[in-house]
Amino acid sequence: MIGSRLLVRLAVFAMIASSCTLLSACGGGAKPTGLALPEKFPIACYPGTECTKSDSTPIGQNKYRQVVILKSNDQFDKILNFYKNEIAMKAYRLLSDNNVKGTITLECTSDWANLGIILVPLGEAQEQTVICITYDPKLDPAK
Numbered sequence: 001m002i003g004s005r006l007l008v009r010l011a012v013f014a015m016i017a018s019s020c021t022l023l024s025a026c027g028g029g030a031k032p033t034g035l036a037l038p039e040k041f042p043i044a045c046y047p048g049t050e051c052t053k054s055d056s057t058p059i060g061q062n063k064y065r066q067v068v069i070l071k072s073n074d075q076f077d078k079i080l081n082f083y084k085n086e087i088a089m090k091a092y093r094l095l096s097d098n099n100v101k102g103t104i105t106l107e108c109t110s111d112w113a114n115l116g117i118i119l120v121p122l123g124e125a126q127e128q129t130v131i132c133i134t135y136d137p138k139l140d141p142a143k
Contacts, residue, residue, distance in 0.1 A: 030045055030047035030049075032045045032048075032049040032050055032051040033049075033050045034050040034051040034052055035052065035054045036051070036054060037068060038055070038056035038064065039056065041066055041068060041135070042066075042090070042113075042135055043086060043090065043115065043117075043135060044082075044086050046070065046079050046083070048074060049070035049071060051070055052070065052071055053067065053068065054067075055067045055068075059136075059137070059139065061139050061140060063139065065134070065135070065137070066134070066135040067132070067133070067134050067135075069130065069131070069132050070133070071129065071130050071131070072128065072131065073127065073128055073129075076119065076121045076126050076129050079119060080104055080119055083117050083119070087106065087108050087117075090110075092108035092115055093110065094106060095107045095108060102121050103118065103119065104118070105118050106118075106119075112137060113135060113136060114136040115135055115136070116132075116136075117131065117133050118131070118132040120132075
């Protein structure tokens with residue numbers, strides 16, 4: 001007979017495995033509608049967004065600068081909190097968190113990349129938000 005601790009561990013493992021499968025697109029988040037994301041886009045996309053621009057440009061050493069522009073009809077603060085959490089979960093250091101006339105710019109870095117996230121509220125009642133994410137991997141200076 002299987003012990004209760006083992007059953008609990010197996011249940012937790014099954015839940016984690018199924019969650020990872022469901023969240024495999026877009027760096028671990030929901031897959032947006034609209035244009036396809038660059039291959040292996042490393043940052044989660046806010047759930048329910050539409051991708052309006054997607055670009056992947058080679059920068060050398062088999063690395064690519066990636067830019068994605070999304071739009072959402074969800075609350076601005078909810079989207080901002082999602083990305084602040086995503087930054088922390090992916091081990092980026094937040095260098096700056098600027099608010100200029102309601103537009104938020106998050107500048108982040110890690111050992112492997114720089115990341116920029118810009119949130120622009122649209123409309124008088126801020127009923128829509130444009131999200132621009134720029135992922136810029138660092139090149140190895142020894143190569």
